[in-house]
Amino acid sequence: MLLLVQYTLIFASVLMLVALGGCFSEHSGVINLGLEGIMVIGALGGALMMRYAPAGLSSFAMIALVVLCAVGFGVIYSSLLAVASINFKADQTIVGTALNMLGTAAATVIVKAINTAANPDDVSSTIQYVNQKKAFIVNIGSFQFNWFMVIAVIALIVAYVTLYKTRFGLRLMACGEHPQAAASVGINVLKMRWAGVLISGIFGGLGGICYILAGVSEWKFENGVAGFGFLALAVMIFGQWKPQRIALAALLFGLFRALSNVYTGFNFLVALNIPSTVYNMMPYIVSLIVLAFTSGSSRAPKAEGIPYDKSTR
């Protein structure tokens, strides 16, 4: 039971972080379908930091460095989306999809190059971080507490305050609702949208490193992040683009994702004799059902997905 809570919380943290990223991007008016790719690149940044971090680093320094690196990679990578969709008015769906494919391909090529350079016989795309991972984890009895749970809660509070209580957040949302109106009162729409996308890069990168630290101590980059970026988008839609609701939605989705890891610990679930594949499918099926019921009445930012054009009204 404790294990289920532990996995639910960590997966919910991942989903919430990434969904908050999507939330900022969409409120500024840019659909960020590239979150999956941003997660992969963020995870790559963090994993590389762990690989090259000097031994004997204090856990605080380790966490700070890894987080910083993941965020940095995420932000740089998200600028590819920003430049294409904001300055060049590219189709956001195509660019987002390209970023997803590019993220996995680039991470695979980079990790394989590093592994092969270190050892010519090693052609895997795996990075191991068994020892480094310990910095992130505090054992409380049999419960493995992960510092990312705290980071996720802080991120939630920061996101809520930024969006609703600051001038910046309110202006950002105006750019996603009616950019021309926002521009007419002197807001720089392009700048605001850049800010929205880069913030989604911060959160996406954080979510990525959090995801690969969730249950395992090595990551094979060929696998990407298994559709988690898109699950996060489902969480965001279910959460109606509001941080507090996103948090609740993330907990629900996290629970279903956690079940596939730990269902063998529950006698009544094992007794049902359902193949493990069904549990693997569960998060995706649940999200489809949830989307079917919530998308009809959804209240998305009005101008999302439409490139800003000064000359239209």
Next chain:
Amino acid sequence: MKKSIWKSNAVQSLLASLICIVLGLLIGYIVLLFINPAGAGKAIIAVIKNFMNYSRANLQLKNLGATLVKTAPLLMCALSVLFAYKVGLFNIGAAGQYTVGICASLYAALAWHWGWLACLLFAVAVSALWGTIPGLLKAYCNVNEVISGIMLNWIGLYTTNMILTNVKESTSPYTFHIANENPSAILPTLGLEKLFAGNTKVTVAVPLAIVLAIVISVILNKTRFGYELKATGGNKNAAKYAGMAEKRNIILTLAIAGALAGMGAALFYLTDYEQWQCTASSVPGMGFNGIAATFLGGLNPIGTIFSSYFIQHITTGGAYVDKTMYCSQISDLISSIIIYLCGFVLFLKFAMNSSIARREEKLAAAEKAANEQKGGDK
């Protein structure tokens, strides 16, 4: 005044695609340089040469055949993405529709011992049904087809693994060879193997895929049905107002897109070129490469034939890089860079058009000035 050939849409699309290809290869080359400057030039040439890496003519032909065998499913996936895109839908679910197509065709061939035509049609039917799911969700529940498509990709992958485990070899994670179990399910070659130095994997699939590309082109451009679909894509509400069944059109489009992707799966797996690995942890890249081929082909079914070949050419070519320095995924990297660059095509065309317009204006102004001068001299 003569109309400049640079103004024609086809020329501009072609030019834009060529720019994307050149830039994509260039960036790929730069990445290789970063990894290991010593062999970068050789590696990128190996990717571009693909089957021409062999020096003997019959080996070249055989490997050209192998590339064509894989081009057929890619072209079908690209057509699937293209067909939906013309109706304003982004069918990222093509990868999942392709996967359930594999599941249906292999299960029918290996478990039920059906003939190839029956297997093919079964795969088409199952994938079409799979495609109607995001269609229904989009039409009646307003669910974004990209997100539902991704979810269905994963559901399709796990389902396929689960079902095909029943027809796999006991010692490996791979499904049985069709050639051993049920030769009647293998696609007929129609004597095509003679053209490719006896490569019997080259089957009716290759010409069939090309014919279907032409059929799709005719349906989209020359029939009322195609016009209605495009009108629905242009503006759903206007289509409804004009009396078209817009919900039906959306569902039908995704069903057809699914059918095309599923057919691609059957056209590839019924050649027995490859077996399905029942422990696969991600959907085959075919569906995603189809997106690359669609946009690289300038959103034209005929253009897609060539772009599909190109994407498959470099994907297969990736296998020829020096494995002690680089990995074959470098071609995935290049094709994803190409898709990213395709996002800029609209801007490129806009830039071309405005530069032409500027030049014409200048010319006209110069002509006018010259005429006035003549007038003044008189």
